[in-house]
Amino acid sequence: MNINKNYDNLEQSYLFSTIAKKVNEYITKNPDKKVIRLGIGDVTLPLCKAVISSLHNAVDEMAEQSTFRGYGPEQGYDFLRTAVREYYNSHNVDLELDEIFISDGAKSDLGNILDLFAKDNTVLVPDPVYPVYVDTNVMAGREVKFIDANGENEFLPLPNRDVKADIIYICSPNNPTGAVYNREQLKEWVDYALLNKAIILFDSAYECFISDESLPRSIYEIEGAKDCAIEFCSLSKTAGFTGTRCGYTIVPKSLDKLNKMWLRRQTTKFNGVPYIVQRAAEAVFTEEGQREIQENIRYYKENAKLISDTLNECGIWHVGGKHSPYIWLKCPNNMKSWEFFDYLLEKGQIVGTPGAGFGKNGEGYFRLTSFGSKENTIEAMERFKTLFK
Ligand SMILES: *Cc1c(COP(=O)(O)O)cnc(C)c1O
DSSP: OOOOGGGGGSOOOOHHHHHHHHHHHHHHHOTTSOOEEOOOOSOOSOOOHHHHHHHHHHHHHHTSTTTOOOSOOTTOOHHHHHHHHHHHHHTTOOOOGGGEEEESOHHHHHHHGGGGSOSSOEEEEEESOOHHHHHHHHHTTOEEEEEEOOTTTTTOOOOOTTSOOSEEEEESSOTTTOOOOOHHHHHHHHHHHHHHTOEEEEEOTTGGGOOOTTSOSSGGGSTTGGGTEEEEEESHHHHSOTTTOOEEEEOOTTSTTHHHHHHHHHHHHOOOOOHHHHHHHHHHTSHHHHHHHHHHHHHHHHHHHHHHHHHHHTTOOEEESSSSSEEEEEOGGGOOHHHHHHHHHHHHOEEOEEGGGGOGGGTTEEEEESOSOHHHHHHHHHHHHHHHO
């Protein structure tokens, strides 16, 4: 038996464990101080009413022989795929039902999709980055190239025609930076992918945070994208499903064999998302569900605006916070990421996430999130002003 040696090439990430350790040490030494966490990468508001009611009904159906459900279709029930299709339709993207695959979240499908690609593909990943893209490719033994996202390009790198890539990852609105591509910029990526016969793996997990109609929520709003892109979306951040688990992946039929291959892969290795969860997800796409999730998103975005406004008052450079729950700031006084982490914890009792943990270009930057409570965000920003204004 030979093990997969590629796992030895994974970089150990100590980011969140180091943060937890530092915060615990601080709290033990200063039990009287109130520490505010603005590093939370998970939603905090509960599931909305429409979802809960739909969940309850589905549970009751499972209790009756006449409405009980066993195995469902691996690619998801038609009632949910239809709801997803109508949702896309509402922002002018036409999909066929068999281009939509219901998943248990974006992370698993972002990893699983790599089953479809040969090992000898060059992968292009922006730096800083959501670590899943890199690690899943390292596990498969693929070469990963990085493209620099930095202050100069406002953390929205554009393709370099001299660099050849086969698989390209794009996340917009971005985690960790909160930056969002506009149509012209995404078009450049689509044109580049078409020219290189490359595939774009587009992560739209934060699309619901976009409130400007002119910004694309799906890559398929860009002409040509159906010939070069697979899209991954999730109800995790948009509807609070991080613990409930449901998402959807779009594999257009115009992508040569990939749609059939993905269906084959899913029917072989996956047995579908629980019926009750799919009913819960269906409720997200109703009028009531959409209104309720938008209320929650508005709550987070008000926090984000408060953070962004405070940073402006303090003259601190940042991106994100507008169409995203994340704010990505340049550490004041040229501090390094961890230096700023320690400073903010010691002087302001505020916890955030050092940008250096997301890649080399993250050094000197810092991520704050809006998933905390309004009260805590207000208090943290008062402290921020005392420190930096
Ligand atoms: C949170 C997040 C996801 C969603 O993952 P799920 O598995 O659906 O919970 C996907 N991509 C990014 C960049 C994320 O931050």
